[in-house]
Amino acid sequence: MKLKPWVKKALSFIMIGIIIGIIGFEVVKYFHKDTEKIDNSLLKEHNIAEKYASKTLEYVLKNNIYEEKYLDEYAQIEFNDAANFKEILLTFLPKGYRGEEINYLFNLSQTNLDKLKEKDYLDLKNYYQIKNFNVDNFERYNAYYQKNSKYSYADVVTYVNINLDLPVYTNPAEVSEPNDLLVLVNKYNCLPKNYSPSDLTNVNGTYGSVPMRRVAKEALEKLQKAVQSEANFVLLPTTAYRNYSFQSTLYNNYVAKDGVAAADTYSARPGCSEHQTGLAIDLKNPATSSDIRLTEENYEWLKNNSYRFGFIIRFPKAKEFITGYQEENWHIRYVGMDAAKTIYENNLTLEEYVDLYVKKY
Numbered sequence: 001m002k003l004k005p006w007v008k009k010a011l012s013f014i015m016i017g018i019i020i021g022i023i024g025f026e027v028v029k030y031f032h033k034d035t036e037k038i039d040n041s042l043l044k045e046h047n048i049a050e051k052y053a054s055k056t057l058e059y060v061l062k063n064n065i066y067e068e069k070y071l072d073e074y075a076q077i078e079f080n081d082a083a084n085f086k087e088i089l090l091t092f093l094p095k096g097y098r099g100e101e102i103n104y105l106f107n108l109s110q111t112n113l114d115k116l117k118e119k120d121y122l123d124l125k126n127y128y129q130i131k132n133f134n135v136d137n138f139e140r141y142n143a144y145y146q147k148n149s150k151y152s153y154a155d156v157v158t159y160v161n162i163n164l165d166l167p168v169y170t171n172p173a174e175v176s177e178p179n180d181l182l183v184l185v186n187k188y189n190c191l192p193k194n195y196s197p198s199d200l201t202n203v204n205g206t207y208g209s210v211p212m213r214r215v216a217k218e219a220l221e222k223l224q225k226a227v228q229s230e231a232n233f234v235l236l237p238t239t240a241y242r243n244y245s246f247q248s249t250l251y252n253n254y255v256a257k258d259g260v261a262a263a264d265t266y267s268a269r270p271g272c273s274e275h276q277t278g279l280a281i282d283l284k285n286p287a288t289s290s291d292i293r294l295t296e297e298n299y300e301w302l303k304n305n306s307y308r309f310g311f312i313i314r315f316p317k318a319k320e321f322i323t324g325y326q327e328e329n330w331h332i333r334y335v336g337m338d339a340a341k342t343i344y345e346n347n348l349t350l351e352e353y354v355d356l357y358v359k360k361y
Contacts, residue, residue, distance in 0.1 A: 056077040084110070233285055
């Protein structure tokens with residue numbers, strides 16, 4: 001039977017009304033989810049107006065930790081079943097944290113929360129969502145941001161964590177796990193003087209045999225085959241592992257030639273060179289002249305393909321303020337396949353990667 005136009009129109013309005021009603025019900029249900037099933041007898045017992053009703057208020061009442069002075073804050077705190085919910089309320093409300101701030105505290109690691117317990121109130125609004133935030137560095141973050149407001153707070157946190165706010169070689173930390181493939185060696189983190197990898201092996205290089213760690217050698221050999229077949233040129237190592245004594249001689253020669261300030265921009269001080277890890281390799285295309293390591297075309301291939309074999313460009317252009325060294329398009333560092341891929345895809349340095357993906361705060 002064919003419906004008359006006015007009937008069709010009426011049915012359409014009815015359907016729209018039903019849909020709006022369902023949506024409206026869900027919206028109301030969503031915005032009142034925190035207050036549903038509240039035991040109103042508790043409110044009456046404590047003479048609390050219903051407008052303050054919330055699951056958090058019910059929780060504090062039932063757990064005998066209710067304090068009238070925090071009534072407004074309870075209304076803002078989203079109840080959750082975190083094991084430390086009670087502890088956070090009892091610890092941070094007395095310190096002056098507002099309800100909305102309490103909500104954000106649940107984003108922090110337990111390590112940061114434990115540190116925060118020992119401190120007076122801190123205005124953390126700029127840091128709650130930053131995963132590598134470290135309470136210990138709070139004052140340093142703020143000081144660094146005041147001088148470098150062009151950076152985001154997320155960048156400030158990372159840059160301070162990797163000590164860019166401190167002078168280089170200021171009481172550098174001694175690396176605790178030098179055999180780790182992601183070991184960070186730079187002007188703030190140095191190796192034990194007598195450290196030498198136990199799995200060194202030799203590779204044919206531009207000027208003779210070159211020692212490096214076995215895992216780096218195996219990856220380099222795969223890279224060398226790929227570059228020959230894909231780009232038709234050769235890459236050979238000029239140097240890789242250097243012991244403390246070798247680096248000391250090298251660095252002192254540079255200082256004698258150019259002075260400390262200049263030498264520090266392109267050469268590491270002994271103990272602070274990642275060449276001592278056996279994972280860093282300097283490369284050269286032997287077909288180029290003696291004073292050129294790689295052509296621009298060579299470097300483009302290396303920059304865009306080395307990650308496939310677990311390597312990164314360790315000192316890239318425009319990252320000198322982070323690495324502390326001039327661009328070196330020939331210097332690669334083995335970090336493993338997963339790390340290399342993440343570093344490449346996100347345009348990171350090893351310093352940034354370690355802070356964002358390895359360290360726990």
